Amino acid sequence: MLAAIPMHKHIPQPIKTPRIRGGPFPGCETIKRFSDPTTLDLYPITLQILIFLTLIMMAISPSTTLTLANVGLLIGGFVIYQIFKALYRVTFHPLAKFPGPKLAAATYKYEFYYDGIKGGSYIHQIVKMHEEYGPIVRINPNELHCNDPNYIDTIYAGGGAKRDKSSYFVHAFGPSVTGSIFATPKHEIHRRRRAAVNRFFSKATITKVEPKIHDLAQRLCNKLLAQKAKGQPFEVTDPYSQFTTDVVSSYCFGQSHGFLEEERIDLTLRGALHAGCSMLPVSKQWPKIFLLVDNLPERVAKSVSPDVATHIDFTKGIENHVRELKHSHDTEKNSALLDQRSIFRDLLESDLTESEKTVHRLTGEAAGIIGAGTETTAWTLAVLTLHILNNPHILEKLTRELKPIVTDPTHLPSWSDLEKLPYLGAVIIEGVRLSYGVATRLARIAPDETLIYQGTFKGESIEMKIPPGTAIGMTNVLIHANEDIFPRADEFLPERWLKDDGVTRRTDLERYMLSFSRGSRQCIGINLAYCELYITLAALVLRVFPPMKLFESGVEDVEFYRDVFVSMAKPSSKGVRVVIS
Numbered sequence: 001m002l003a004a005i006p007m008h009k010h011i012p013q014p015i016k017t018p019r020i021r022g023g024p025f026p027g028c029e030t031i032k033r034f035s036d037p038t039t040l041d042l043y044p045i046t047l048q049i050l051i052f053l054t055l056i057m058m059a060i061s062p063s064t065t066l067t068l069a070n071v072g073l074l075i076g077g078f079v080i081y082q083i084f085k086a087l088y089r090v091t092f093h094p095l096a097k098f099p100g101p102k103l104a105a106a107t108y109k110y111e112f113y114y115d116g117i118k119g120g121s122y123i124h125q126i127v128k129m130h131e132e133y134g135p136i137v138r139i140n141p142n143e144l145h146c147n148d149p150n151y152i153d154t155i156y157a158g159g160g161a162k163r164d165k166s167s168y169f170v171h172a173f174g175p176s177v178t179g180s181i182f183a184t185p186k187h188e189i190h191r192r193r194r195a196a197v198n199r200f201f202s203k204a205t206i207t208k209v210e211p212k213i214h215d216l217a218q219r220l221c222n223k224l225l226a227q228k229a230k231g232q233p234f235e236v237t238d239p240y241s242q243f244t245t246d247v248v249s250s251y252c253f254g255q256s257h258g259f260l261e262e263e264r265i266d267l268t269l270r271g272a273l274h275a276g277c278s279m280l281p282v283s284k285q286w287p288k289i290f291l292l293v294d295n296l297p298e299r300v301a302k303s304v305s306p307d308v309a310t311h312i313d314f315t316k317g318i319e320n321h322v323r324e325l326k327h328s329h330d331t332e333k334n335s336a337l338l339d340q341r342s343i344f345r346d347l348l349e350s351d352l353t354e355s356e357k358t359v360h361r362l363t364g365e366a367a368g369i370i371g372a373g374t375e376t377t378a379w380t381l382a383v384l385t386l387h388i389l390n391n392p393h394i395l396e397k398l399t400r401e402l403k404p405i406v407t408d409p410t411h412l413p414s415w416s417d418l419e420k421l422p423y424l425g426a427v428i429i430e431g432v433r434l435s436y437g438v439a440t441r442l443a444r445i446a447p448d449e450t451l452i453y454q455g456t457f458k459g460e461s462i463e464m465k466i467p468p469g470t471a472i473g474m475t476n477v478l479i480h481a482n483e484d485i486f487p488r489a490d491e492f493l494p495e496r497w498l499k500d501d502g503v504t505r506r507t508d509l510e511r512y513m514l515s516f517s518r519g520s521r522q523c524i525g526i527n528l529a530y531c532e533l534y535i536t537l538a539a540l541v542l543r544v545f546p547p548m549k550l551f552e553s554g555v556e557d558v559e560f561y562r563d564v565f566v567s568m569a570k571p572s573s574k575g576v577r578v579v580i581s
């Protein structure tokens, strides 16, 4: 049995309190079925709303003028409502018997305090909770968190098992991605939407357009090498992000955005995506904030920052493209546009209903893909760059492995040939492990299945019955830091992925890799991401890394420090800075 609680040197040490709260939870299975945990609060809320409305009526009925007493009554009503809600959540709520701090169970503001006010640090608090309460803890009124790697396949089930996403999580991303597969809570709708584009992301389809990825990888190398003339250090994630955005836009939308063609090396969507991610703790609590944000006049929104302006222009470009394509499709005009391969063409030609083919939904799908597929891959390349430049023996070994199959580094072998190189593969998967992709907790809901958890905590066996409709998730940062699975977990050790013969891949470890998540909601872009990583890393190793040096950057600049949806290094970090000499 693997230990459920990892020790990570950057995660605060546990509170050593030898007690188990909770234990077996008889009674959970008898609990009413709910389709979404955010509805778990509904029936007491109905009662409380009635009390609240009565108080309002009392407040306004004697006279319509707003007196101090009326205001007092209103505030009193609101406070009583909140107290009732909190009391219900810690007493009769279906998750009331699950272990965890009472405050976390009583209010979402506990989570907000750590993620919103203390900047993405709830994960550190969650580690302490696991230390104190066990492998499954209640982290907010309607959500459990699990830290047992043995439970991955149950939470992130595939096959026929139904897994919803919670609307609490999904609504935080706002209306711009509504309708995308990423932001679809219901299992059945998600399955239909995903089936319409699955083929588009298959290995076979990607192989057909591989030359485009080779071309963009070479352009990236040319741009990086051209920085030599400037002699200035630069942050390397920016050009990587230009590359990944160009790949995703050309692969998925039929036209490359052309960021790599820009003179500037730092013109990217990163700033806007990070700004959106930093807003998540707030929009999770108050999703209505989007009514304000999304209705800002374009001129005002653009004046907020150049990053936001770049993002608005980018999204507008996609929206116009989708509109034009849909018009061509509906009127059967402009066949040249329709001949162009893109995810939109596949969606328009799929047997999805017309309501699934609106410009709004298709643009939302595009926004979801950009959000999910650009920063993740760019960050993995940055993490790989840091560790490879920091460890010359790794660069040497990679070069030795690549040279026999590469005659001209500007014309690389195919992805499938590169995939056969064991050490290159080991380096890439180790980079994926330590870059985390989505570093936040990702909950799934089994809508009509009671999940049984069996494990141990402090030497005692425990069994828990997780009621249908409960959101339960894991955080890959903790699983990837589990020393039982990945000894010396915070070190970049590609060899851990190879057997003693140095060439055979340790596939047994792959089931603990959660960077792409698992099961029915696993990253749809996993093949595209790996294709980008293999081709680009090979090109970088042979062309760019030899003259590239780290500039005042170290391991701490890529280490997980806080959860801003993606992994964020310590606040003082200036990113992965390099110089070409």
Ligand code: HEM
Pocket: 181, 182, 183, 194, 248, 252, 368, 369, 372, 373, 374, 376, 377, 380, 432, 436, 437, 438, 442, 514, 515, 516, 517, 520, 521, 522, 523, 524, 525, 526, 528, 529
């Ligand atoms: C290293 C690169 C990448 C990593 C680590 C990564 C990671 C992830 C993870 C963890 C999820 C699950 C999110 C959740 O449960 O809420 C996800 C979903 C998704 N990813 Fe990726 N991703 C990467 C690259 C890409 C690329 C290149 C694309 C597309 C071009 C992409 C498109 C998507 C989409 C559309 C989803 C939603 C899938 C669904 O809900 O069915 N990702 N990704």
